[in-house]
Amino acid sequence: MKTATAKEVRDELKYRTDDELRAIILRLSRFKKENKELLSYLLFEAHHEEEYIENVKKLIDEKLLAINTSNGYYAKKAVRRILKETKKYVRYSGSKETEVSLLIHFCYSLQETHPSLLRLKIVRDIVQRQIVLIKVRISTLHEDLQYDYEQELDKIDYH
Incomplete structure (x- = not known):
């Protein structure tokens, strides 16, 4: 077919x-x-984008807090799973502002909740790839939004 x-x-x-x-x-x-x-999303949440973003951020925070950090392999898999789910929610929205906001939140929350995970090269590489993607997306936004998101991005220590 x-x-x-x-x-x-x-x-x-x-x-x-x-x-x-x-x-x-x-x-x-x-x-x-x-x-x-x-x-x-299209029927119930598309017209309340800010509320949708906040709900997804809460979900990201809950999932990050539930990561088992005793084993690097499982921690890395959990980080990838959370990122994959975050990107799924970004796809539903289709908005670049939502994408930037959620990815910045993901990186920042990962840094805040599990700073020890950033010592793992694979997790650090995941975050750095997201930072590059965020910077590309920010460059396509309106100038006022660019400034605001760049300020948020500066809070993330990704080196």
Whole structure:
């Protein structure tokens, strides 16, 4: 079976009724957890972006506090898992400001909750890659936002 392109899907959706669209969306939401999460974001949280960011930050903090730091291997895996989940929430939003805010929070919270993990080269490399990504994203934002986010980024000691 050949998968349709985004343009083909968009064109086909024009010819569907509201009831058919509802049925398609509900059926799509049953197949993957990510589809349901994205649909929940679009329906309930997209119009409250600041609240969404705060909720994700709280989730990041909870997950970081739960990291088992007794073994470097498991700690590294936990950091990667939290970063992967953070990026999933960034994808749902699609906003560069949200991405910058959440990634800065991830790096800063990791530094604050587990400074000993930054002694591990792999964790330090993960943070440094995120810092580079954050700097690239900041450069695409409005000048006022650039200044604010650069001030936040300066709080992170990543060397």
